Amino acid sequence: MKRSHHAEKSTGKGDPQCFTGEAGPAKFKVGERVRIKNLPDIFYTRCQVYTRGAEGTVAVVTHESPAPEDEAWDNTDKPEWFYIVRFKQKDLWGDYPDAYPNDSVQTEFSERWLEKA
Amino acid sequence: MAEKHKAAPMVDEVSDFEILEAAVRELAIEKGLFTADDHRRFTEFAHSIGPLPAARLVAKAWLNPEFKKLALKDGVKASLEVGIDWLNPTGFGTPSDYTDLRVLEDTPKVKHVVVCTLCSCYPRPILGHSPEWYRTPNYRRRLVRWPRQVLAEFGLQLPADVEIRVEDSNQKCRFMVLPMRPAGTDGWSEEQLASIVTRDCMIGVALPHPDRKQDDKRPIHPAVHPIQHDHGHDHDHGH
Amino acid sequence: MRHIDLVGQLQPALHRPQHAPYPDAIDHALFRAYMRTSHDVGGEPDIPIRWEEKQEEQWEVNTYVTCECLAWRGIWNAEERRRRQNVDLGQTQYLGLPYYGRWLLSAARILVDKQHVTLTELINKIEEVRKRHEKKSPR
Numbered sequence: 001m002k003r004s005h006h007a008e009k010s011t012g013k014g015d016p017q018c019f020t021g022e023a024g025p026a027k028f029k030v031g032e033r034v035r036i037k038n039l040p041d042i043f044y045t046r047c048q049v050y051t052r053g054a055e056g057t058v059a060v061v062t063h064e065s066p067a068p069e070d071e072a073w074d075n076t077d078k079p080e081w082f083y084i085v086r087f088k089q090k091d092l093w094g095d096y097p098d099a100y101p102n103d104s105v106q107t108e109f110s111e112r113w114l115e116k117a
Numbered sequence: 118m119a120e121k122h123k124a125a126p127m128v129d130e131v132s133d134f135e136i137l138e139a140a141v142r143e144l145a146i147e148k149g150l151f152t153a154d155d156h157r158r159f160t161e162f163a164h165s166i167g168p169l170p171a172a173r174l175v176a177k178a179w180l181n182p183e184f185k186k187l188a189l190k191d192g193v194k195a196s197l198e199v200g201i202d203w204l205n206p207t208g209f210g211t212p213s214d215y216t217d218l219r220v221l222e223d224t225p226k227v228k229h230v231v232v233c234t235l236c237s238c239y240p241r242p243i244l245g246h247s248p249e250w251y252r253t254p255n256y257r258r259r260l261v262r263w264p265r266q267v268l269a270e271f272g273l274q275l276p277a278d279v280e281i282r283v284e285d286s287n288q289k290c291r292f293m294v295l296p297m298r299p300a301g302t303d304g305w306s307e308e309q310l311a312s313i314v315t316r317d318c319m320i321g322v323a324l325p326h327p328d329r330k331q332d333d334k335r336p337i338h339p340a341v342h343p344i345q346h347d348h349g350h351d352h353d354h355g356h
Numbered sequence: 357m358r359h360i361d362l363v364g365q366l367q368p369a370l371h372r373p374q375h376a377p378y379p380d381a382i383d384h385a386l387f388r389a390y391m392r393t394s395h396d397v398g399g400e401p402d403i404p405i406r407w408e409e410k411q412e413e414q415w416e417v418n419t420y421v422t423c424e425c426l427a428w429r430g431i432w433n434a435e436e437r438r439r440r441q442n443v444d445l446g447q448t449q450y451l452g453l454p455y456y457g458r459w460l461l462s463a464a465r466i467l468v469d470k471q472h473v474t475l476t477e478l479i480n481k482i483e484e485v486r487k488r489h490e491k492k493s494p495r
Contacts, residue, residue, distance in 0.1 A: 160421045
């Protein structure tokens with residue numbers, strides 16, 4: 001029977017820890033300004049549409065893992081670094097009230113979605 | 118369907134979901150994809166989880182600055198100190214929750230609140246099963262864009278100079294909020310403190326209060342066939 | 357992202373003169389609105405609702421456990437599960453079925469898609485379970 005090797009690989013380590021060391025050096029660091037790329041939407045992603053084209057700041061470099069677009073078809077060949085990026089609400093939603101200029105949203109991206117702002 | 122003999126029919130009425138659930142489970146076991154024992158063991162685990170360990174983590178962090186540092190740096194490691202091993206029950210965790218807990222610390226100027234706009238990612242091992250409202254498309258649609266309105270509906274209104282920081286939990290990290298310790302709790306024990314840290318406080322839609330040990334009362338949609346903890350349910354032929 | 361605002365209007369009306377439109381009727385914004393993965397609802401306008409709790413059905417917990425056991429034993433990984441139950445179902449089932457109803461359908465589907473059972477076996481099993489319940493509580 002065909003079983004994914006994933007369960008075996010992560011046993012005793014956890015997931016995403018089982019991919020540690022597989023992505024090479026991280027391209028971005030905490031505090032850097034980044035822009036979310038507007039790649040085509042087709043079949044699957046976990047990069048929300050509301051973040052596309054927006055600029056934010058890297059808040060946390062989280063871990064290495066295959067990107068969802070690959071792992072959703074059980075391909076774990078090319079892990080990437082993941083980043084939590086923080087956005088000002090105003091930079092996401094033009095109609096966000098000016099009364100709350102500090103309000104923010106943060107969410108996580110695999111490296112392919114980020115470019116230097 | 119008009120039924121002529123209705124002795125005590127509703128109790129045994131089964132839904133399409135119940136039939137399909139039994140069919141899928143039984144087939145998976147018959148085909149050896151997993152064993153009945155796997156299912157039983159994971160069911161026990163599913164019944165064992167709840168928000169208490171997370172509440173204890175918060176209370177410990179309030180009392181012990183060293184522990185707080187650990188919790189903010191490595192949530193999974195800190196969880197061990199409140200009895201939660203994120204690798205349970207499979208050896209690599211609960212597959213759908215992964216094993217990377219991040220603790221978000223509120224400050225006088227920052228208030229965190231968690232959503233998963235894409236599904237309803239939630240730190241089950243330490244916080245239990247997510248509430249139904251957290252899973253609704255409505256909460257997921259609105260919280261990222263209208264957080265102050267949504268929080269107000271939960272009874273939480275915050276000053277304009279407090280940054281409301283929405284955490285959209287969308288990948289493998291799982292998040293819980295470490296709220297600020299409320300006034301009026303001086304000298305309290307860890308247990309006392311944990312008793313006021315409710316589930317909603319750790320999602321971020323409520324704040325702990327010394328007089329409140331339970332989340333706001335909300336309507337509860339009842340189950341037709343609620344969970345049987347003794348596994349004696351008559352659908353469970355596969356067990 | 358203009359197409360975010362279009363997504364809420366995507367449910368096809370019941371009566372349209374032509375359901376599959378001519379290709380030139382689909383501009384970029386409409387194409388993206390259709391291609392948008394159905395789980396990506398963040399920022400869609402919606403009205404306030406009453407926040408409620410819910411008691412879980414036995415089948416819901418069983419479904420959750422079945423899905424986790426399938427991952428535990430390497431039949432799928434959690435990302436595959438998320439794709440199948442939150443996107444592959446399509447918008448109508450995504451929005452129209454209960455949360456664990458979608459988990460359940462994706463579990464049924466993976467058994468067939470990965471050829472662990474044939475669709476015939478699944479259909480026969482559903483029928484068998486249904487009859488078993490009928491026997492227990494004859495109508």
